[in-house]
Amino acid sequence: MTANAAAVTFKGNPLALAGKTPAVGERAPDFAAVANDLSEVKLSSLRGKVCVVLTVPSLDTPVCNLEARRFNAEAGKLGQAVAVVVVSMDLPFAQARWCGAADAKNIQTWSDYRYASAGEALGVLIKELRLLARAVFVLDREGKVAYEQVVPEMTHEPDYAAALAAVKKLTD
Numbered sequence: 001m002t003a004n005a006a007a008v009t010f011k012g013n014p015l016a017l018a019g020k021t022p023a024v025g026e027r028a029p030d031f032a033a034v035a036n037d038l039s040e041v042k043l044s045s046l047r048g049k050v051c052v053v054l055t056v057p058s059l060d061t062p063v064c065n066l067e068a069r070r071f072n073a074e075a076g077k078l079g080q081a082v083a084v085v086v087v088s089m090d091l092p093f094a095q096a097r098w099c100g101a102a103d104a105k106n107i108q109t110w111s112d113y114r115y116a117s118a119g120e121a122l123g124v125l126i127k128e129l130r131l132l133a134r135a136v137f138v139l140d141r142e143g144k145v146a147y148e149q150v151v152p153e154m155t156h157e158p159d160y161a162a163a164l165a166a167v168k169k170l171t172d
Helices: 062-078 092-102 117-122 158-169
Strands: 003-010 013-018 032-034 040-042 050-055 082-088 110-111 133-141 143-149
Touching: 003 040, 032 117, 050 062, 050 117, 050 158, 062 082, 062 158, 092 110, 133 158, 143 158
Parallel strands: 050 082, 082 110
Antiparallel strands: 003 013, 032 040, 032 110, 050 133, 133 143
């Protein structure tokens, strides 16, 4: 596991990230995760669509809940050419429960609990906690990063406007 030069804080306390965050213009590395039905899913399966990949520590926390609900609402306006995926270490059963409670029908939730490959591929695996840092990646139809934000303080929400502007630029 390589160390990422980036780091995040949780309530001001620094945490180290593993992996390498892909830069704008680079192809996002492929990764495998687990869908709510326990099937394996891969990032590469979404090629051909503009893709918003959100990584969050846990859907069962207030900020992650707000963020995922906000992107679910936005995804409903973006159309079928855009896929929005929320990746966390939450078990698929917990993600399915959250989706039902939040009426989240416009996003996909993928669990990284089995492999931690999304965390490593995107450079957002928090070494000390084995959770994912809060980040947003907007990928073009070929899987290249058009926008990325690793949120410096985990208790803060991402820059929704900037992420959605990147999506709009790719879909206009």
